[in-house]
Amino acid sequence: MKIGVSLIPVIPGKIGGMEQYVRNLLSYSTNAKDGHTWYLFLAAHNFHTFQAQGNVQKVMIMQNASIDQQLHRWIQGLRLDLWFCPLLVLQPADVTIPSVINIPDIQHEYYPQFFEPNILKWRLTNYRSSAQRSNAVLTLSEYSRQTILHKFQLPPQKVHTIHLDASKEFALPFDAAQSERVLQKYQLTPGYGFYPANTWHHKNHLNLLKALVLLRDNHGLRIPMVFTGSSQEAHESVMAYISQNQLWDQIKWLSYVPQNEMPYLYRHAGFLCFPSLFEGFGIPLVEAMRAQIPIISSNCGSIPEVVGDASLLFDPIRPDDIAAKLSAIQQPEIREDLIAKGNAQAKRFSWEKCARDTLAVFRSVARK
Template sequence: MLIILDSIIYQLQRAGGISVYWSNILARLSNVSEDILVDIFGNPGSGNIFEDADLVSSYRSERYVSLFLQRYLPFWPKVRAKGKYIFHSSYYRTDFSHQAINFCTVHDFTYEKYSSGLPKLVHSTQKRVAINNADVIICVSENTKRDLLEQYKSVDPGCVYVIYNGVSDNFYIINDEDASVEIEIKFSNPYILYVGDRSSYKNFSMFMDLIDSRPDIGAVIVGGGELKGHEQDWAARNIARIEHFMGINESSLNYLYNKAHCLLYPSSYEGFGIPVVEAMKAGCPVVALNCSSIPEVAGNSAILIDVLDSGEFSAAVSRLFDIDYRSQLVSAGLVNAQRFSWDNCFEQTFDLYRKAFSEAKSG
C-alpha cells in the first residue's frame, strides 16, 4: 500500500492544532511494520515548531514553482504513482488522479462562521473542493461532524468518521522533587493560563477584562503571535503580572500548565480544543465556555460557563481556591484525559487507510 502525505500545513503556520495533529500522524506512520510505502511531500525550512527535522531530508517536491500555487491548486507531483494509493493532505488539497483515494481531515468551520470577504471565499472554496472529492472524511469531533453535514447536504454520512485528536505524553503532573524551572515567570501571583490564537471568536478581550478586575491574579499567555493594539495597552497597564511566551516547546508548556491556577478557555467555537485536554493531563483545572466541541471534549471534568461574562468566569476562578474542590476537578480531568490518545488517533486513521485501499483494489 502506498500512502502519499501532503505536509503543506507546516508552511502555513508556525504552530497550531493542525500541525500537532499532522506531526503525530507522521511520527507514527514511520514506525508501522506492515508492508507499506510512504511518500511525504513538503518544503524544507518552514520554521514550524512541530515539524520533524529528521523527516525533512526525505521530503519529495511537487512541480509548482511557488508556495502560493501549491497552496491553492491540486496536488501535482513530478512523477505520478502507478496503481491505487492513499492521498492525505494536511490542509484541504486534492489529488485528482483517478488512482488516488482522497482522505480529508476536517478540523473545524472557523472560516465559514467567523471570516468574511476574500479570505472566507478562497478558503471555503478550496475546502469545498476537498470535501466534495474526498473518498473518506475524518472529523475531529462529533461537533465538527454535525457542522459538516449541516453545511454539505450532499455528503454521504457513511464516508464521514469521527476520530478524536490525542494528547501528547509530554503533558503530565510534575513531581515536586523532580520539578525543575523550565521557564521563568517574573511575578509571584497565582496565574491564569491562556493558550493559543487570539482571534475575535476566542474572546481574549474577556480574558483581559477578567485580569483587569483581579489584581490578585497574574496572566500567562502562550502563542498567538505578538500582542498588538489594545492588547499591548492592556499588557502595559498590567506589566508587573503579565507574561507572554511564543514558540515554546511542550516541556515548557507542561511546566506552565502544572504551575497555573487554571487554564481559561473562553473560545466561542472549537473543532476540538487540544489545550483543554493538555491542561487536564498536566493536572491543571479548566474553566471554559460551554459551547461547540468543548462539552464533548471536557465532559464533566471542567467548569463550563454558559454565558460569556467576565464576572461568571472570575467567580469560577475564585472557586478553584477551594483546595478540596480543586483537587476533585483535577482528578476528574486526569481521568477524562485518558480518553484521548495520539496512538488511538493514528491507529483509527491507519485502519481507514487499509479499509479504503482494500475496497478500492477489490472494486
C-alpha cells in the first residue's frame, strides 16, 4: 500500500502533543516490514525535521503556489492508495482516494470562547465537513469518540479510538550524565511540581496559579512549580498574574524544552499537576506514569479515562480544590500509592499498538 501523509501543518515545537503523536506514530509504523511505502508531504518549515529512509520518501510542497493543486498532482502521479491527514482536517477536501483523518478533540464545540473568531469559523467550517468526507476518523480517546459521534452525527463504525503513549524518549535507558546536565542547565532543585503545556486558554494555567496563591497566603505553603511550553493565546494574562501576585520566587518558566530533555524534567519532579479543562488524550499523563511520579489532575474530558485510578482528581474551575490536591500530594503514602497505580495504568498504552491499530484502519479503508 502506498500511503500519503499530509504533514504540512506540523510546526516544530509549537503544536504540543500532536507533534509527538505524528512523530511517534510514523516512527513505529514505518519500521514495520509489511511492504507499505510512505510518502511524507512537507513544507519548508518542517522538511528538515523528518527523515527519508528505505520505505519512507519525502515530498516538498511549495507554499507560494496552490497547495491543493500540488497535492492532487502528487496523489495522482504517485498513484497513492490512501491519504492520511493526522492533524485535524482533510486537505485537499475533495481528495479522490480513500482518506483517513485524525481529530484529537472538538474543543471548539464546548469552549468556543477560547478561540479567535477566524479560527473558530475555520474549525466550524472544516471539522465537520472533513469528518463527513473522509472514509474514517481516528481520535485519541473514547471520550473524544463519543463527542465526535454526538456533535457530527456520524455512524459509529466510522470513528475509531486509538490511544497514544509517552514519547519514545521515555523508553530510553537512564543517562545519569544527561540527568545532571538538565538539572544544571535549568538550575533546578528536585521535588518541584511540573506542568508541561503551551499557554492555550484551555490549559487553565491561571486556576493552578490561583491555587498556589491560596496555599501561600492561607497556609504558608510555598510549592515550587516548573512550567514548560510555547507561548500561546493566554500567555500574557498568565505572565501578568505571576508578576502581580509575586509568584516568581516559586516558579520557573522554561518555555520550549527539547524532547530529549523532557524525561529528566519529569524524573526530577515531585509530581505532575495537569489542570486542563479539555483534553482529547493528554500525553503528559502517560509520561508522568512512565517517569514514575504521582499525578494530580482535572476531572474533565478524557483525563479520567487516561489516568484511571492513578491520579488525585480535582475540579479545574475551583482553585481551592486544586490547592487541596496540591497539599495532599505532599504526603508520602499518597504519592507511593499513586506511583504504583500509575505503573499499572501505563501498561494500557503502547506506540506499537497505536501503530498496529492505525494500520488496521488504513487497510480496512483501502479495501472498500
